[in-house]
Amino acid sequence: MSDASTGSLYVVATPIGNLEDLSPRAARVLGEVALVAAEDTRHTSRLLRHLGIAPAVVSLHEHNEAGRVEQIDARLAAGEDVALVSDAGTPLISDPGFVLVRELRARGRRVTPVPGACALVAALSAAGLATDRFLFNGFLPAKGGARRARLEALVEREESLVFYESPHRIEATLADLSTVFGERRLVLARELTKTFETFLDGSADELIARLEADPDQARGEFVVMVEGAAPREVGETATLEADALLASLLAEGVGVKQAAGAAARLLGGAKKTWYARAQQLKDGD
Missing domain, CATH: 3.30.950.10 (Tetrapyrrole methylase, C-terminal domain)
Incomplete structure (x- = not known):
């Protein structure tokens, strides 16, 4: 459970190109936090200048992320809010931030998403x-x-x-x-x-x-x-492997419907096809 007296880490999505895609909420948060942790401080500083704000900025990228955890946690413990941003789009989506967010959540800190652009x-x-x-x-x-x-x-x-x-x-x-x-x-x-x-x-x-x-x-x-692969169709003659799976599930007391669902998840194909085969096996066909 988070402590209401401590600050929050805001995970802020920034534009992937068009600056008009920055939400009013994101602009407000960036203007109110005590610190912005940015993948590239030069890139983010240009965005902040465009917004006419000047919070403190530190780098947080794949090479120094683990080392930034204590520094950012200390700011949160002191009651300050921090924003995490990447160069473009939503942080953590093929961008740094996972280590920081995981560790801060484990420590009970508040982590709040500010959604927006995502490529x-x-x-x-x-x-x-x-x-x-x-x-x-x-x-x-x-x-x-x-x-x-x-x-x-x-x-x-x-x-x-x-x-x-x-x-x-x-x-x-x-x-x-x-x-x-x-x-x-x-x-x-x-x-x-x-x-x-x-x-x-x-x-x-x-x-x-x-x-x-x-x-x-x-x-x-x-x-x-x-494009995804076309759904696989299970032939009328099920494979020995599939029959063995269904027979094992049925022998353990699993119902026909549940066994068919398990086969569809593990082997692909239509659930109704597996249901029909499972029913055949149960009936001894």
């Missing part, structure tokens, strides 16, 4: 891909072998897949997406909320051709989105 949400909202379920994977590995291995582990996922990528790796990543996902539909979002915001969609090979024809399309930061 992955903005990209998904305009991509035309399914958003009822999606899997965010942050940045893919920089080396090709590790990158392809990560993609191969995701190729059968039915959710829309979302990645961040940098301009100097985008073409190599698209080449690996072509190898692993083939003709699966992709959407590239770049320079979100900025003057040259662009959405490109097509197969990986088609997008590579677009970037080669217009090198300007390879500039800026990217959100890469991949």
Whole structure:
């Protein structure tokens, strides 16, 4: 339980490009806190100058985050409020802050989100891909072998897949997406909320051709989105592994409905198909 006499850490989302996307609440909080912990103090100082405010600013990035915990905790213990910001968007989403937030929450400090811009949400909202379920994977590995291995582990996922990528790796990543996902539909979002915001969609090979024809399309930061795999259908003849799982669950007294749900979660496919097979096994067919 947090102590009402201590300060709060505000996790403040900042614009990913267009400064008009900063919420009035975020501007107010940044103007009221005693300290702003920023991924890049130079970048954040420009935003603060734009707002006409001048709180104290310290750096907090992947190389010094653990060492900042005590300093920030001391400010909170003294009753001061602190804001955490990243260079753009929502802190902790592929940005520093996890170590700080985890430790402060463990100590009972108040951590309050001030929501706003987030590149992955903005990209998904305009991509035309399914958003009822999606899997965010942050940045893919920089080396090709590790990158392809990560993609191969995701190729059968039915959710829309979302990645961040940098301009100097985008073409190599698209080449690996072509190898692993083939003709699966992709959407590239770049320079979100900025003057040259662009959405490109097509197969990986088609997008590579677009970037080669217009090198300007390879500039800026990217959100890469991949259509989820088509739902897997379970054939009329279930595998021995699947039958063994269902039979084991039924033998332990698990109901047909619950066994079907477990099989769908673990093996994929439609729950109603597993229900029918589980009922067959229960009836001795």
